[in-house]
Amino acid sequence: xxxxxxxxxxxxxxxxEIRREPLPQExxxxxxxxxxxxxxLLYREVxxxxxxxxxxxxxxxxxxPLSGLLVAGAGKCDVTTKSPLTGGYAxxxxxxxxTAEMKYAGIDVIAIxxxxxxxxxxxxxxxxxxxxxxxxxxxxxxxxxxxxxxxxLGESFQIAAIGPAGEAGVAYACISHDFGRQAGxxxxxxVMGAKNLKAIAVRGTRSIPVAQLExxxxxxxxxxAACKAAPGLEAWQKYGxxxxxxxxxxxGAFPTRNFRSGFFxxxxxxxGETMRAAIVVTDKACFGCPSPCGKYSYVxxxxxxxxxxxxETTALIGGNCALASIxxxxxxxxxxxxxxLDTISAGNVVAFAIECYERGIIGKADxxxxxxxxxxxxxxxxxxxxxxxxxxxGAVLARGVKHAAETFGRGSEAFAMQxxxxxxxxxxxxxxxxxxxxxxxxxxxxxxxxSWAITYDIARGRDAVTPxxxxxxxxxxxxxxxxxxxGACRLQWVELGLDLGHYAPIVEAITxxxxxxxxxxTISERVWNLTRLYWFRxxxxxxxxxxxxxxxxxxxxxxxxxxxGKRTSREAAERLLDMYYEQRGWDxxxxxxxxxxxxxxLAGL
Amino acid sequence: MSVxxxxxxxxxxxxxDDRLALAEAAGKTVAAxxxxxxxxxxxxxxxxxxxxxxxxxxxxxxxDTVKLIPFVGGGRR
Amino acid sequence: MHLHAExxxxxxxxxxxxxxxxxxxxxxxxxxxxxxxxxxxxxPGTFEVRVCTQCGVCADACPAGAIVQNxxxxxxxxxxECTGCLTCVEACPEQVISTHADREAPFMCDACxxxxxxxxxxxxxxx
Numbered sequence: 001x002x003x004x005x006x007x008x009x010x011x012x013x014x015x016x017e018i019r020r021e022p023l024p025q026e027x028x029x030x031x032x033x034x035x036x037x038x039x040x041l042l043y044r045e046v047x048x049x050x051x052x053x054x055x056x057x058x059x060x061x062x063x064x065p066l067s068g069l070l071v072a073g074a075g076k077c078d079v080t081t082k083s084p085l086t087g088g089y090a091x092x093x094x095x096x097x098x099t100a101e102m103k104y105a106g107i108d109v110i111a112i113x114x115x116x117x118x119x120x121x122x123x124x125x126x127x128x129x130x131x132x133x134x135x136x137x138x139x140x141x142x143x144x145x146x147x148x149x150x151x152x153l154g155e156s157f158q159i160a161a162i163g164p165a166g167e168a169g170v171a172y173a174c175i176s177h178d179f180g181r182q183a184g185x186x187x188x189x190x191v192m193g194a195k196n197l198k199a200i201a202v203r204g205t206r207s208i209p210v211a212q213l214e215x216x217x218x219x220x221x222x223x224x225a226a227c228k229a230a231p232g233l234e235a236w237q238k239y240g241x242x243x244x245x246x247x248x249x250x251x252g253a254f255p256t257r258n259f260r261s262g263f264f265x266x267x268x269x270x271x272g273e274t275m276r277a278a279i280v281v282t283d284k285a286c287f288g289c290p291s292p293c294g295k296y297s298y299v300x301x302x303x304x305x306x307x308x309x310x311x312e313t314t315a316l317i318g319g320n321c322a323l324a325s326i327x328x329x330x331x332x333x334x335x336x337x338x339x340x341l342d343t344i345s346a347g348n349v350v351a352f353a354i355e356c357y358e359r360g361i362i363g364k365a366d367x368x369x370x371x372x373x374x375x376x377x378x379x380x381x382x383x384x385x386x387x388x389x390x391x392x393x394g395a396v397l398a399r400g401v402k403h404a405a406e407t408f409g410r411g412s413e414a415f416a417m418q419x420x421x422x423x424x425x426x427x428x429x430x431x432x433x434x435x436x437x438x439x440x441x442x443x444x445x446x447x448x449x450x451s452w453a454i455t456y457d458i459a460r461g462r463d464a465v466t467p468x469x470x471x472x473x474x475x476x477x478x479x480x481x482x483x484x485x486x487g488a489c490r491l492q493w494v495e496l497g498l499d500l501g502h503y504a505p506i507v508e509a510i511t512x513x514x515x516x517x518x519x520x521x522t523i524s525e526r527v528w529n530l531t532r533l534y535w536f537r538x539x540x541x542x543x544x545x546x547x548x549x550x551x552x553x554x555x556x557x558x559x560x561x562x563x564x565g566k567r568t569s570r571e572a573a574e575r576l577l578d579m580y581y582e583q584r585g586w587d588x589x590x591x592x593x594x595x596x597x598x599x600x601x602l603a604g605l
Numbered sequence: 606m607s608v609x610x611x612x613x614x615x616x617x618x619x620x621x622d623d624r625l626a627l628a629e630a631a632g633k634t635v636a637a638x639x640x641x642x643x644x645x646x647x648x649x650x651x652x653x654x655x656x657x658x659x660x661x662x663x664x665x666x667x668x669d670t671v672k673l674i675p676f677v678g679g680g681r682r
Numbered sequence: 683m684h685l686h687a688e689x690x691x692x693x694x695x696x697x698x699x700x701x702x703x704x705x706x707x708x709x710x711x712x713x714x715x716x717x718x719x720x721x722x723x724x725x726p727g728t729f730e731v732r733v734c735t736q737c738g739v740c741a742d743a744c745p746a747g748a749i750v751q752n753x754x755x756x757x758x759x760x761x762x763e764c765t766g767c768l769t770c771v772e773a774c775p776e777q778v779i780s781t782h783a784d785r786e787a788p789f790m791c792d793a794c795x796x797x798x799x800x801x802x803x804x805x806x807x808x809x
Contacts, residue, residue: 069710070700070800097696104711147724155721156713179723205783207709217704224697224800231613232674235651237803239658246660247650272651273658281727283803285693288700290802292693296727305724455676458647497614 002211003065003510004028005108011122013195014055014114018129023108032523033064035091035484037109038080039530048537052084053169053194055115062109064487065511068100068208070220072227073489075099075287079183081191085171085400086421086445088535090186093484095286096178101158104204116196124202134198139164141338142176149201160200163340165388166193170398172345176337180294180307184342186444211512219506227290230496237283239272240293241311246271252563253454255320255428257374258351259417259552262428263561266324270314275326289489291496301327306334315426316347322374332380339388348423349401350383352416361410368392414551419446430558431566432457434469437576440547443531451476465572470579482524526600529592533605536591543589549573608669615675619644636661650676683808684736684793691803692729694721698797698806705796706789714782716791731805732776734791743773761787
């Protein structure tokens with residue numbers, strides 16, 4: 001099969017059985033790769049009601065047809081499973097080198113089931129696949145583990161590892177790779193930990209065949225040339241996503257003190273330029289990327305190296321916890337990376353805990369004498385360590401902000417910033433209805449990556465609550481996750497303005513299968529409806545109520561900054577949802593209709 | 606001497622030139638200059654002054670080159 | 683004419699290596715490329731790039747006389763003459779003559795410049 005690795009690697013950790021199956025052509029045709037494979041296999045193979053941390057849950061790590069090829073941004077890998085954080089669908093994206101290396105080993109999907117009797121790591125060296133003892137690494141940080149495995153096996157191996165948080169089953173534990181990339185959201189690291197799987201080590205030395213070699217090479221050259229000619233390239237290479245921090249404050253969308261405000265008075269200490277001058281060592285790329293967003297840094301103040309902080313971490317651990325120093329944010333980022341914690345969820349949960357303490361909802365008896373306050377990196381890092389160890393207050397916080405609010409009660413549910421049980425990411429959206437709708441309807445919970453629509457609110461008018469805003473969210477929810485199916489990054493399009501017209505032709509030249517951009521978007525819409533069906537199947541009572549915005553967004557106006565006084569009424573949010581469902585071909589409860597499912601080839605599910 | 610404004614991408618059609626020399630801009634903030642040029646500041650994702658990221662509150666000096674970078678793809682249109 | 687590399691700017695993306703294997707063999711396989719990208723992580727967190735400088739040491743070292751300059755003046759290994767002794771691999775001061783299980787003879791850079799075209803960070807130049 002042109003463009004693909006050619007196989008699904010099945011790993012049963014309980015029995016130790018390992019086998020390779022040929023990648024079914026219909027799967028590639030109808031689901032493309034990456035997130036498409038993950039969603040299909042999850043729906044088909046993991047029985048309804050499976051415990052996310054039980055042996056029957058499966059972890060699918062999937063590359064896409066563009067991964068590892070000469071395509072600008074060919075370095076993305078999907079990780080799909082049933083989420084221990086939300087009980088619904090989890091699909092996380094990880095960059096670096098893993099997806100390419102899998103393809104060179106002839107693998108499209110690593111499908112892991114069962115539970116090992118002892119700490120284990122999966123070793124893949126082309127055709128040689130083994131389950132190896134990982135007891136020497138269990139308990140160690142993910143960065144420490146990666147370094148140790150590279151020393152043991154060789155630099156040519158790509159390593160994905162969990163840290164102590166994943167081992168302990170923290171609901172938002174992540175999988176780490178390439179000294180600074182993560183499959184962050186939804187607790188995918190906890191699923192690995194529950195299986196006693198500490199790490200995956202991959203090396204592949206084969207070539208990936210393509211269907212039309214010369215056409216592919218010509219299209220690839222054009223793509224790289226276009227990226228190199230992009231007017232915004234230099235700024236993007238220099239600052240990466242950290243360049244967003246200043247703008248987010250200028251438009252009042254920067255989460256501050258548990259989303260009480262969209263503006264952080266000390267944001268200049270967190271800006272991209274401040275960061276570059278203070279700590280950045282190397283502009284680090286994922287596979288094949290000409291526009292590296294990774295900012296590998298050395299934090300002299302704390303003596304650590306970290307890739308980052310990326311915008312989201314600066315938002316959720318910086319502004320949201322009111323840390324004014326980029327060095328402090330970078331240090332907390334490092335702590336999360338070693339522990340294997342999603343910085344977005346962790347920053348959100350920590351800020352929530354601090355607000356609860358400020359309001360007297362929890363006190364020193366709950367914190368073991370620690371005084372919680374905003375603006376204190378020691379408080380943040382103490383809580384991060386407690387969360388990873390599930391000790392003290394960390395025992396409650398480790399299960400996520402929704403659970404913490406249910407546990408603390410006393411009205412704290414009103415300011416738990418989550419949707420579907422996933423902590424909200426880095427855009428304060430009370431004056432950005434498209435972005436709020438994006439958070440409400442994202443298929444993993446309150447994450448921004450499916451539909452980063454906030455610029456549409458800015459361009460269209462922030463007050464408008466109109467059908468075109470729902471249309472924009474839907475459009476983005478098809479385009480953006482398509483990249484997760486292709487196994488490539490979307491930021492060359494988003495940040496450099498690379499023409500989307502580059503993609504369908506190169507997919508065709510690689511796979512040999514003629515498909516238009518619209519064909520590819522149809523696959524993406526299919527996957528979107530499939531993950532929606534998965535939520536309906538797995539979560540009792542799932543429906544419209546689960547798309548509800550966090551109460552703070554309609555109960556309280558933004559406290560300070562350019563959006564001070566703004567909120568989006570519950571009524572407006574409901575109107576947005578109605579328009580969204582109607583345009584999606586879903587019923588009023590947000591369930592895909594039989595007609596819509598038939599149109600997408602999903603009838604009978 | 607003056608301040609040079611360099612609009613990028615979608616901002617380019619909003620100005621008369623690839624590089625616009627403003628004689629009276631020194632001492633003004635970037636925000637004030639954007640207002641003078643009738644450019645919606647929210648559309649400017651990043652401001653670079655002499656190659657370094659600045660903010661819309663930054664005060665301009667004589668001889669500064671100011672690059673205005675918009676959001677390009679990903680929902681802007 | 684040969685490659686030059688500014689390692690300090692390298693992001694480790696490996697597009698160069700992929701462009702190289704496509705040029706040399708028509709294959710997508712960074713492990714079949716003629717330039718080296720060496721990561722130094724987690725500390726200091728930089729990439730080292732090594733490229734062929736067309737120094738000719740390999741040609742001098744080859745006992746079979748299998749390394750000659752082509753029409754463009756670039757050194758190249760004649761696979762038919764090669765005995766597989768790998769002396770060139772050891773002799774290369776930049777360690778950028780490579781072998782791969784699929785190939786009988788080692789392979790090296792022919793200064794084609796395809797890597798330069800895909801490097802987004804202006805690390806590579808040909809002069």
